[in-house]
Amino acid sequence: MPQQLSADDAVKVIRSGDRVFIHGVAAAPRTLIDAMTRRAPELRDVEIVHLHTEGPAPYSNPENRKSFRVNAFFVGANVRGAVRDGQADYIPVFLSEIPALFRKGILPLNVALVNLSPPDKHGFCSLGVSVDIARAAVESADHVIAQINPRMPRTLGDALVHLSDLDVIVDVDEPLHEAVPPAPSEADRAIGNYIAELIDDGATLQMGIGSIPNAVLAALGSHKNLGIHTEMFSDGLIDLVRSGVVNGARKVTHPGKIVAGFVMGTQRVYDFIDDNPQVLMLDIAYVNDTSVIRRNPKVTAINSAIEVDLTGQVCADSIGTYQFSGVGGQMDFIRGAGLSDGGKPIIALPSVTTRGESKIAAFLKPGAGVVTTRAHVHYVVTEYGVAYLYGRNLRQRASDLIKIAHPDHREMLEAAAHERFNGI
Numbered sequence: 001m002p003q004q005l006s007a008d009d010a011v012k013v014i015r016s017g018d019r020v021f022i023h024g025v026a027a028a029p030r031t032l033i034d035a036m037t038r039r040a041p042e043l044r045d046v047e048i049v050h051l052h053t054e055g056p057a058p059y060s061n062p063e064n065r066k067s068f069r070v071n072a073f074f075v076g077a078n079v080r081g082a083v084r085d086g087q088a089d090y091i092p093v094f095l096s097e098i099p100a101l102f103r104k105g106i107l108p109l110n111v112a113l114v115n116l117s118p119p120d121k122h123g124f125c126s127l128g129v130s131v132d133i134a135r136a137a138v139e140s141a142d143h144v145i146a147q148i149n150p151r152m153p154r155t156l157g158d159a160l161v162h163l164s165d166l167d168v169i170v171d172v173d174e175p176l177h178e179a180v181p182p183a184p185s186e187a188d189r190a191i192g193n194y195i196a197e198l199i200d201d202g203a204t205l206q207m208g209i210g211s212i213p214n215a216v217l218a219a220l221g222s223h224k225n226l227g228i229h230t231e232m233f234s235d236g237l238i239d240l241v242r243s244g245v246v247n248g249a250r251k252v253t254h255p256g257k258i259v260a261g262f263v264m265g266t267q268r269v270y271d272f273i274d275d276n277p278q279v280l281m282l283d284i285a286y287v288n289d290t291s292v293i294r295r296n297p298k299v300t301a302i303n304s305a306i307e308v309d310l311t312g313q314v315c316a317d318s319i320g321t322y323q324f325s326g327v328g329g330q331m332d333f334i335r336g337a338g339l340s341d342g343g344k345p346i347i348a349l350p351s352v353t354t355r356g357e358s359k360i361a362a363f364l365k366p367g368a369g370v371v372t373t374r375a376h377v378h379y380v381v382t383e384y385g386v387a388y389l390y391g392r393n394l395r396q397r398a399s400d401l402i403k404i405a406h407p408d409h410r411e412m413l414e415a416a417a418h419e420r421f422n423g424i
Helices: 007-013 030-038 077-084 093-103 134-139 188-199 210-218 235-243 267-274 332-339 393-402 407-421
Strands: 020-024 047-052 069-072 088-090 111-116 123-124 143-148 161-163 167-173 202-207 227-229 258-260 280-281 300-303 306-309 344-348 381-384 385-388
Touching: 007 030, 007 167, 030 111, 030 143, 069 077, 069 267, 077 088, 077 267, 093 134, 111 134, 188 210, 188 344, 188 381, 188 385, 210 235, 210 300, 235 267, 267 280, 300 332, 332 344, 385 393
Parallel strands: 020 047, 020 111, 047 069, 069 088, 111 143, 143 167, 202 227, 202 300, 227 258, 258 280, 300 344, 344 381
Antiparallel strands: 123 161, 381 385
């Protein structure tokens, strides 16, 4: 059984040169992070690996650069500056493949810092809001340090971790990180309505967090028998479940269940998933496996982008050479939806940036990463409509994408397409 220690004593197992996993998204274990960072003066070259994490990341601060170096699978706002300044690194990888990096010893873990629910009467704690890659980290790390937190909801599926699998526990009472969904703009609502028209009754949905997914969910009130198989979900799903619109009745894998890898939102969604047998939190290697995704009918995958060029190439993780986020699970689900019977892979984005720059671009910015190739793209949606690219040649794609670009930029895009394709 695990030792029970203070946070400062628990992190003493971390040594210079170790690779340390930090539980991600809303489960970021703040108490353990702070205790580890306090050891900065005596540590050197500790590698930190994680997905996006909410809250401060003090280990990535400039004064700690000799002690810690982040090697992120997804770049969130709290480490973006460190990556930009060369104090941290980014690993481009499909979300579905990250667990294998731990399990196969490609990135062996010395220590895992996780945030768990209290144990039940059988000794099982829960990874709660973030199972994703944390399941594999707990299985693979040499030492597992867990903060036991009564605020962590108890979720089921692959979330359960027995006390005997932990080396050290630290009692905390720490609120989970919350993200209040932004109010949809007029453009978001228009995009949401276009996407809602594409979603068939009986479809299985994948979508993320943000104003566009919320706008889509808000437009689905008259749909029937929708299912959920998604890497993550947030507050916007709850009302559709309670109204019966989302019931999973037509799903082939896990019928009647909401399948996800992590949850991010407000306390309302954390309360919703707590001890809820309708919600299965599963290992992301399974959730995002294309061969699993495609088994459900009419998989409709809705993903965002930073820019799309006139041939359909999708940049979703960088602004030129500036690393903004990560590959994540976009390609896992775009491909899975494309292979699903009746599936619809959708890329959704407003037509312009906050500065008025066109997101439908003649060319991607120099250095931009292609997350989804033009061969995988089927639907692109802006507030000006839907471009269906599947089976369309390059010239036809350019024409269709220009039609959904912002009117202020269409003339420029038409000129670029005319030059590139010798007329359009």
